[in-house]
Amino acid sequence: MNEADSEDIGAAFRRRGYELTDDLKKADAVVVNTCTVRQRAEDKAISQIGRLRKWKLARPDGKLFIVGCAAQKLGGKYLKNRFPFVDEVVGAKAIESFEDSLIAQLGPSPESETAHQNLFRSPQTAYVTIMRGCSLKCSYCIVPAVRGPAVFLSADAILEDAASKIKAGAKEIVLLGQTVNSWRGGKTTFSELLSKVLALPGLKRLRFMSPHPLFFEDDFTALLAREKKLARYMHLPVQSGSDRILKLMRRGYTRGQYLALLERLRAAVPDLAVSTDFIVGYPGETEEDFLDTLSLVEEGRFTMAYCFKYSPRTDRPEMAATVSEAAVQARLEKLLAAVKKNSRLVLNERIGKIEEVLFETETYGRASGNFAVRVKAGGAPGKIAEVLVTGAEKNTLSGKGLL
């Protein structure tokens, strides 16, 4: 979500005639888009702001904006007191008004159409935000507090955004939301929205991120089985393999329900690639709970997993860590090793199979299952081609392009 917001902010600057630069010396304005999902992210944002004091001294006429979730949580008053050289603070809840309220003050808007530019992924991929905020209440999560309850963008606005990004060169659209499959637009369901986006001319692949296990509708699996442009990949956060911890986390499902959902999705698309998120060291997590998480790695056949240590927050003493740092570190290392071993197995299973690859260069692309794929020759940026997988190394498949 922060990457997508950063791109929207970048695009707003470009519409006003600015160019993006990563050279501070050339910058007329600097935007720090902050994250607070973990304490460490917030600490990094604070250090980054501190380091910009030097830039502001050298460029007193330059503008320094602090935006995003940590800005929302800490507040403008606190940040401006601590860093008086900051010009404006815009929290995550007001990020959509950033262009009208602040960038507009910087200079004239030539109202020019600017090409889509993805700052974080390949130029062929574009993010389209379809909802903001989250109405769930996972016990460890700060998102609902800093981004507010779920608000869905209208189907028309989403289709317009996606169509303009495709027109500007995107071949792959990634629909984004904290619980992206909870999206509703009046009587239009999430699956119906997917169908409408899939029908846009020029689109070659559609992904969405991140769905929540609670919100898969019955019509989704049929759509997934039918629509080849819908990526054979899903990032489906599970967080823990222990029912006791899932309940404490208020995730709303059990391990068995999560696995049953995977089974249902894989019945529709047997080679569906699924990645996930895990948190280790949640307050009260016993060794037994952790072993349940460990065993889920293999049972879920995940292609990849983001594993995080539970992040205690200073402002939530009731949620302080109870597992020792050494034990959490040891669990994290075991989990990472299991994920690596399992990813290797899953990747090796792809050898000898045919993958549909969207190429980013002549020799590199992404399979529908989100695997990185290398070929010696035969690709072209923006082209979809079938590749026979002949090998797998680290996280990358290698293969031969098929005509």
Ligand code: SF4
């Ligand atoms: S569903 Fe995701 S964003 Fe929403 S509260 Fe839970 S972890 Fe946070």
